[in-house]
Amino acid sequence: MHMMKDTSCDLAQCGLPVALEVMGERWSFMILRAAFNNVCHFEDFLTLLGIARNILSNRLARLVDHGILARDPCADDRRRVEYRLTAKGYDLLPAMLALRQWGEKWGSTLCPDQVLCDERDGQPIAPILIRAHDGRLLGVQDLVWRSQSEIAASRKAAETQVA
Amino acid sequence: MHMMKDTSCDLAQCGLPVALEVMGERWSFMILRAAFNNVCHFEDFLTLLGIARNILSNRLARLVDHGILARDPCADDRRRVEYRLTAKGYDLLPAMLALRQWGEKWGSTLCPDQVLCDERDGQPIAPILIRAHDGRLLGVQDLVWRSQSEIAASRKAAETQVA
DNA sequence: CGGTATCCACATGGATACTG
DNA sequence: CAGTATCCATGTGGATACCG
Numbered sequence: 001m002h003m004m005k006d007t008s009c010d011l012a013q014c015g016l017p018v019a020l021e022v023m024g025e026r027w028s029f030m031i032l033r034a035a036f037n038n039v040c041h042f043e044d045f046l047t048l049l050g051i052a053r054n055i056l057s058n059r060l061a062r063l064v065d066h067g068i069l070a071r072d073p074c075a076d077d078r079r080r081v082e083y084r085l086t087a088k089g090y091d092l093l094p095a096m097l098a099l100r101q102w103g104e105k106w107g108s109t110l111c112p113d114q115v116l117c118d119e120r121d122g123q124p125i126a127p128i129l130i131r132a133h134d135g136r137l138l139g140v141q142d143l144v145w146r147s148q149s150e151i152a153a154s155r156k157a158a159e160t161q162v163a
Numbered sequence: 164m165h166m167m168k169d170t171s172c173d174l175a176q177c178g179l180p181v182a183l184e185v186m187g188e189r190w191s192f193m194i195l196r197a198a199f200n201n202v203c204h205f206e207d208f209l210t211l212l213g214i215a216r217n218i219l220s221n222r223l224a225r226l227v228d229h230g231i232l233a234r235d236p237c238a239d240d241r242r243r244v245e246y247r248l249t250a251k252g253y254d255l256l257p258a259m260l261a262l263r264q265w266g267e268k269w270g271s272t273l274c275p276d277q278v279l280c281d282e283r284d285g286q287p288i289a290p291i292l293i294r295a296h297d298g299r300l301l302g303v304q305d306l307v308w309r310s311q312s313e314i315a316a317s318r319k320a321a322e323t324q325v326a
Numbered sequence: 327c328g329g330t331a332t333c334c335a336c337a338t339g340g341a342t343a344c345t346g
Numbered sequence: 347c348a349g350t351a352t353c354c355a356t357g358t359g360g361a362t363a364c365c366g
Binding site for chain 3: 025026027051052053054055058
């Protein structure tokens with residue numbers, strides 16, 4: 001594959017450690033999954049996931065700290081608490097689905113009977129893959145690391161050509 | 164959002180726990196990231212990631228066990244060992260990039276100077292998002308869980324209409 | 327070079343009891 | 347209902363020494 005080493009995009013400036021600090025652990029994504037299915041109460045997470053109380057408490061607090069979930073009084077019963085996805089939390093849906101699709105593709109025994117679909121035509125969503133800015137599908141062999149300055153230069157060149 | 168609870172797509176048939184069993188832990192994705200950058204020797208993983216030897220050894224073995232990396236004698240020096248991504252491993256690229264993009268979008272201090280680009284036009288790849296089978300971008304509000312049988316029925320209906 | 331073997335510290339996870 | 351407190355077992359992670 002052509003992906004050259006991105007030595008200059010070092011770990012200090014890479015988004016992956018940032019993401020893994022919160023999500024790099026078994027339960028975080030499972031809690032997110034439940035939240036995407038409109039689970040929002042402590043006890044519901046508890047019974048659905050089969051997680052220990054203290055761990056759930058800890059993880060919910062961490063997700064709230066990181067701004068992925070919001071902790072608010074319940075709309076109908078103000079004494080109760082509700083955990084809701086924030087915009088930052090919703091933004092993890094592609095990553096969660098990509099993981100899930102991978103698990104379903106390579107986990108031989110699996111046969112999920114519910115599939116995520118486009119409401120408009122009722123058909124399953126596309127596999128989550130890598131695409132160019134114009135939507136073309138890209139394989140690993142089509143990918144290359146470039147610096148911001150290289151990108152700016154070639155964009156400017158393209159614009160000049162058009163003009 | 165319209166995503167209804169996918170109670171029947173229960174955790175036993177969900178790909179997410181499968182994926183998290185291997186990847187649901189801080190180092191696995193970091194090792195994968197290095198492997199995607201053509202790091203393939205034990206000592207190189209060690210120094211690049213700053214991981215402990217025993218943990219690296221353990222994680223590499225687990226990734227090999229799960230068929231994500233292949234452990235082979237080095238091409239040039241048969242006494243040395245090489246870790247290479249398998250097809251199953253390469254297939255994790257979208258998930259890894261989705262996580263990384265999320266980290267770079269929401270990790271305020273980050274400013275990666277190297278960006279993954281399409282080799283053909285030299286421009287950055289598109290954000291990894293959810294699309295319909297025809298490539299249309301979908302938001303959370305466009306998504307709905309459906310059973311295999313519902314999907315089959317509506318596809319058959321669509322085909323009949325065409326014919 | 328690519329590990330194993332140890333040892334230690336701490337985090338994670340489960341179970342149970344208790345609280346407002 | 348949504349936690350906290352406690353206890354215990356195991357896992358994770360780092361450091362270091364050693365090995366073929």
